[in-house]
Amino acid sequence: MNATERYGRLETHLRRRRDAGRSLLVPYVTAGISADWTDYLHAYADAGADAIEVGLPFSDPMLDGATIQEASHRALSSGTTTAGVLARLAGTPVAVPLAVMTYANIVFRHGAATFCDRLAQAGVAGLIVPDVPYDEVDELSTVATAAGVELVLLASPVTAPTRLRRIAERSRGFVYGVTVMGTTGERTGLSDSARALGTTLRGHGSRPVLLGFGISSPGQAALAAGSADGVVVASSLMREVLAGRGPREVAGTVAALRAGLDAG
Amino acid sequence: MNATERYGRLETHLRRRRDAGRSLLVPYVTAGISADWTDYLHAYADAGADAIEVGLPFSDPMLDGATIQEASHRALSSGTTTAGVLARLAGTPVAVPLAVMTYANIVFRHGAATFCDRLAQAGVAGLIVPDVPYDEVDELSTVATAAGVELVLLASPVTAPTRLRRIAERSRGFVYGVTVMGTTGERTGLSDSARALGTTLRGHGSRPVLLGFGISSPGQAALAAGSADGVVVASSLMREVLAGRGPREVAGTVAALRAGLDAG
Amino acid sequence: MELSRPGPDAVGTGRSRSVMADPGSTGRFGRFGGRYVPESLVPACEQLESGFRAAWADPAFRAGLARTLALHAGRPTPVTPALRLSAELGLTLLLKREDLTHTGSHKINNVLGQAMLAKRMGKTRLLAETGAGQHGVASATAAALLGLECVVYMGERDMRRQELNVFRMELLGATVVAVRNGSRTLKDACTEALRGWVTQVDEAHYCVGSVMGPHPYPWMVREFQRVVGEEARQQCAALLPQGRPDVVVACVGGGSNAAGTFAGFVDTDARLVGVEAAGGAAVSRGAPGVLHGYRSQVLQDEHGQILEAHSISAGLDYPGIGPEHAHLADIGRAEYPSVTDAEVVEAVLRLARTEGIVPALESAHALAWVLRAAGTPQLPTGCSVLVTLSGRGDKDGAQLVALRRDGARSGALRRDAAGTPR
């Protein structure tokens, strides 16, 4: 598969599943959080994930709450590096597409083009960089496309209407609707603005729209999926991982989320 | 004896002895330094003192060195007061005249006139107030004279010639030549300027001139008496008192000073 | 006492110009002042007096001092309208900001003057006494700037309490001498500095830290601090519709910041208020006496022994008061109320939270009186008040933290109260 063949894999996959009537579920794991961290990928896929967000840990994760900060810190403390993670992923084919989530400094360290090429070589389909907003995206989006990596853009509840449209149009893989003004982390309920965001983003085209940040329970997931195509779930899973629960156990939670979505 | 009769007693006494060819010795004791402090007066007199300087302790003795500071501090700590000291003196006739040495604040506390009257009532002949210099002396000198107390003035090695003359003229009892630029306290040797001071002061009239500050050994005393009519000795005696030596023992030192002077 | 409310024509007229003038060769302010020093110091005082008279009459000296104050010490300091606190108190409160000078208090005005004078007189060393260390740091600063040696006398107890200021003085090249006599605090340091001066009058100048000591010090230090009042007077003229404040307030330890401030307003009809620490209130609780070379109101017992002052602020922990203040109180030209430690802590908090200024505990005394008097006949609504903020509060941080730990003197410092604007 060369870059051009590969490109669009994440979005195609998600669209196909969504169009089949399925609410999408993208669970998250921090790369390097344990020696067997790639086992979480397989377990998630088996438990009904439609894609998986893989966090590439960064020392100063601005948009992450306490749980994922702690996970990043642990992963880095045990020697996790970008190169190591990508080598591991390259040797670990997973049944669903992967999107890497990391911060701009990791992307730009040896040049965005080099970074995206390495992602592609490792078989990663998508890339999420929360501290590269729409205005700064040109450089990265060009090289990502060239490398065959789908650059997922984020939108927030306070993003202006025209800007929302542009983000929706320019995003690849899916559009990531951030449901709260705040960092990642578990919350209860789902705000009106979050639902409105999902609805608006869906109105700007047919690209899958996922909501994330603060979604933890199956009920919340189902609620979110009511105004979007699916959800990203991170902190609640990572809390379990940090507590020492293994891939099978955490996959149980993923399965419960899956069930919630399917029931909703 | 009323005030007028009494007045001049100190000076008359010292002149008489000096004119008899004797070098004058005025030892010092801090009032209240011990319960038996008046015994030092008798012992000093017996050992050959021509007059005695009685220190009335003050909390902030600007012109005193470490030894007499310590003595003042001890006396005050054990409850010594001006009134108590004067009452004690009134009941303790001593064979030689007494001169009280204290600081301006003690003198002015209830008015200089009152203070001087009380001194006189206690039988004290002279008064030495080192922080009332010549320019400030008018008020005090007037009331001291009225009370029959001889106000002894001090002169220092840096006092200007005309001022030395005025001090010598205005002093009563004796003229106190301060031999060093510094505080009370023991020193070795005797400076040229100290001797010059004695000589100059003696040139300004016939009033007895005593040198003090830093004179401790019989040899020094004899040396000083070479250019003056005698000496005041304080710190070296008080060091012994502070060390716990009783009246008889310290009187031995006074006797040695007496012998030194007589031999010189 | 009622606030005097003179018509505008009264400004600069009603008062005799001889108040706060040159005290002449005797250095007397009414029944106070003078020169109560041993004969061995008389020539040094006389030499200093004539040296100061000559320098002060020399435009070149004054220009040089003014230039140093401007280029090195940061003069002029502003007068800050305390807008939020004024609104809360219902009056116009202006702050003369001596806290903004180099080294953080008005002390620098005096030490630069004295150090430049000492150099002009051929001295090579400054001696200074210090309590909390402020005057010692200022003296060490001036000495470093002018290339003079500096020896600072400091009570051993104060040295332990103010380790940081000892370090600052040493950093500035000064030698700090521990004073182990008496109470081992400021008054003993003063006494020891005088003793030290006696032994080295030829090469050393004794740099007295306030309007105290033998003549010419009280007068000379007031003249060196006059710049505070003169600047403030001009600045008030620009800031206040009526041209001058109704009331002028300053804290009083020895009284130098108050003297400098008052000197700028004594010939107006502004009321002058010097605020003492309740535990060091020489005017209201002292008696006439002689201490450290001058005659004034002094805290003492009935026998004439000097009492230790006790105040939360080390800079006001002094049993005397400048003789000119005792005289101003005598003739009724100024008043000297006192405030408690608790009021002072409240005043620090209040100014910090309304104006973003943490005043020195000393300076907070002046403010504490304003807080107490505001809205009473003492300071009726609508009047204008100038307060001299003599210094900044940075130096007091450790002490306030300790107070909060103890929870002793003021509930206002408790951690839970601290977050809430008051």
Added chain:
Amino acid sequence: MELSRPGPDAVGTGRSRSVMADPGSTGRFGRFGGRYVPESLVPACEQLESGFRAAWADPAFRAGLARTLALHAGRPTPVTPALRLSAELGLTLLLKREDLTHTGSHKINNVLGQAMLAKRMGKTRLLAETGAGQHGVASATAAALLGLECVVYMGERDMRRQELNVFRMELLGATVVAVRNGSRTLKDACTEALRGWVTQVDEAHYCVGSVMGPHPYPWMVREFQRVVGEEARQQCAALLPQGRPDVVVACVGGGSNAAGTFAGFVDTDARLVGVEAAGGAAVSRGAPGVLHGYRSQVLQDEHGQILEAHSISAGLDYPGIGPEHAHLADIGRAEYPSVTDAEVVEAVLRLARTEGIVPALESAHALAWVLRAAGTPQLPTGCSVLVTLSGRGDKDGAQLVALRRDGARSGALRRDAAGTPR
């Protein structure tokens, strides 16, 4: 590098006026700058940019800020000729005295600007990050003055090291939030402040403490600090025969005091030198990266993980540098050498003992470079140098005392050395 010695006609000509200009809507300085923030913060940054543009173009806002800086913060600060040190070094050394401002460093210029802007924009709360506490204290001060709430994010480790500054902030009514992530120091406090801002953008303004952060911060903070350079330029014109210094030097943490200083001289031929801490030298030892919302030179490992900076001075303990500095280095308009902790301690002592000024450890970096370079082709004999003294050293006393106790870093601090003028 040789000192450039332009003829007098070169002043204000040779350089392009577009350097240190308005970076436009992208906030780019060459390849650096920008706005790398989550989408949730983009509107706030845009609103801030337009708010600042409007305010900065409004003479009333600028007059109000100038008035507050003058009446409350003590501006202008003097330029002090360091006469004794100049003579020792064989050059003309001038010191821009930001240590004399209210709260004791240049930080106040920026926070007053931002606080007044925040108020104008209807915000009711200031958020700030702080390392040693200087920016936190300044922010708390500005908030108190303007009646805003203030929340300061501070690493838990720093809070323990700087108990006094924590207390000062609380005294000023601020709430200090302990940051328990990462290294628990400044960089984590910045990150946490950004996180906090996301949750309260409507009512809160994030008051960034240096020329860092997303656009418009680096530009806006430089503009608020420009007053340092503009004043200094005028003052140098009056003090120096040739009208401007040959070399202009400032320390660089984030780089705000340097940016403000350089802004006054960038269109002259003065050489511009920003001095970093050897353990935080982002220009010489960093690599291009993105941190806290902007692109610049950043200390990081080969994997892109941010490294902790290590410096004796908390204020320079930051792994990034303002993007405009990275650009000035790129185009060769400014140089960024670094100095060691030991050189810094020597510089503190040297200035204290020759000029009576104890500089902040941060500011002493600038001076340390001058001491090293004096008499070399870098700073030839006879040249003139302006050093911005960004702050006063009072805050560093405890740290220096501890250093002396350890005897670790510098023999110069030993007690026996302290008494001897050098």
